[in-house]
Amino acid sequence: MSFADGIGNEQLLELFFSQSMDGFFFMMLDEPVEWNDNVDKEKVLDYVFGHQRMTKVNAAILTQFNASTADQLLGKTPADFFAHDLELARARWRKFFDAGYLHNETDERRLDGSPIRLEGDYMVIHDGDGRIAGHFGVQRDVTDRHLANEELRTSRQQLRALASRLQKVREEERTEVAREIHDELGQALTGLKLDMAWVTNRVPHGRELHSQCVSITRRIDQTINAVRRIATNLRPSVLDQLGLEAALEWQSQDFSARAGVKVTMESSVNGAPISDELGSSVFRIFQESLTNVMRHSQATEVRIKLVQTRSLLKLQLEDNGVGLQRNCLDDIASLGIVGMRERALACGGDLRITSGDGQGTRVLLTVPLGHEVMP
16 A cells, blocks of 8 residues: 555645645635625725734745744734735735736745745635635745846846947047048148149159159049048948938948949938937947848848837838848847847837848837937
8 A cells, every 4th residue: 555545635735735845825814805896995905914814834934934933924914924015015915816816926024024035826715605715825935036137137237238338439439530530631631632733733744753743643532532431431420410311311322332232211200309329329220230231131122211200210121132040130149130239229229120031131120219328
C-alpha cells in the first residue's frame, strides 16, 4: 500500500498546504457581506478592512513576513497589512471583489516594517447565499526579481540618456566642424583662387606658366567643391537656415541623383517651428533610412510623406525593394537600425519598420510634439 493510500484526501490537502514553497493563507470575514450594485461598496470596505482576518497560514507565509509563529499573523486585518497605503489597498480590494479573482504584484510590509514585493493569485470565497465570506491566496516573494528588474530598467534609462547625450554632443561637434570648414577653409580657398586669378591674368597666354596657373585654379575649384560637400555631409546648412521640410527635400533630391532611384515626396506641415534637437534627430533617421535603401533594398522608387500638425510629427518612407528579413530588423548588430530607434526614443517618438521578403520596406516615425528631447 502506498503512502497516499494510507491517508485521506483532507490530510493530503493539509500536507500540500503546510509544506508548499509558496505562501498559502485564508482571510475570512467575521460576518459575510453582500457585494453587488445595490450596496454601498465603500461602507462594505470599511467593514472588510476592520473585520476580515487572517485565519490560516502556512510556513512559507511566516517566512515571507518574517514571523516566528503563526500567532503573529493570525487575526490581522487588511488595515493592519496595508497601513502604509490604505487608499491603494482599498482600490485593489474593490477590484478583487468585483472580479472574484485577482493576479497581481503588490508592495507590502513585513512585520519589522521592511518592504517586500509579493506576486499572488487570490480567489474570493462565497457562502451558500452568495455573500462574500473571505478569500484564499497563494503568493510568492519576488522582491529580488523586482529589484533586479528595477535596476535593469534604471540601467537602460541611463544608457539611453547617455546615448542621447552623446548623439547631441556629436551633432554639436559636427555643426561646429562644418561651420569651421565652410568659413575658415572655404574662405582661405576662395582667397587663394582670387590670388591665382590675379597671377593668371598677368601671365601671357600661351606660356607654360599660364597653363599651370589655369590648372592650379581648376584644382582649387575642385577642392572648394570637396570642402562644400564635406561640410554639407557633416551638417547641411539648409537644415539650420530653412528648416526640416526643406532639408528633407534637399536630401531626397541628392539621394535620387546619386542612387538613380525615383523619389516622390509629399508634405503637409503647419509651419510651426521645430526644435534643433528634434529636427536633427528626424533628419538623421531620414538619412539612415535612405542609406539602407541604397545598400540593401534594390529599390527603384521611394515614396516619402511628411505630416506635421499641432500635436504630431509623422515621417514615412516606403520603398518597392526586396524587403528585409525579420532577423535583420531585430539583430542588435544592425547598428544603423539600433541608432534610428534610439534617436526616436530620445525625442519621445516611436519608430516602426515593417518589411516582407519581396514586399519592400516601410519606415514610420511618429513623434508627439511638445515632448522634450532627452538631455
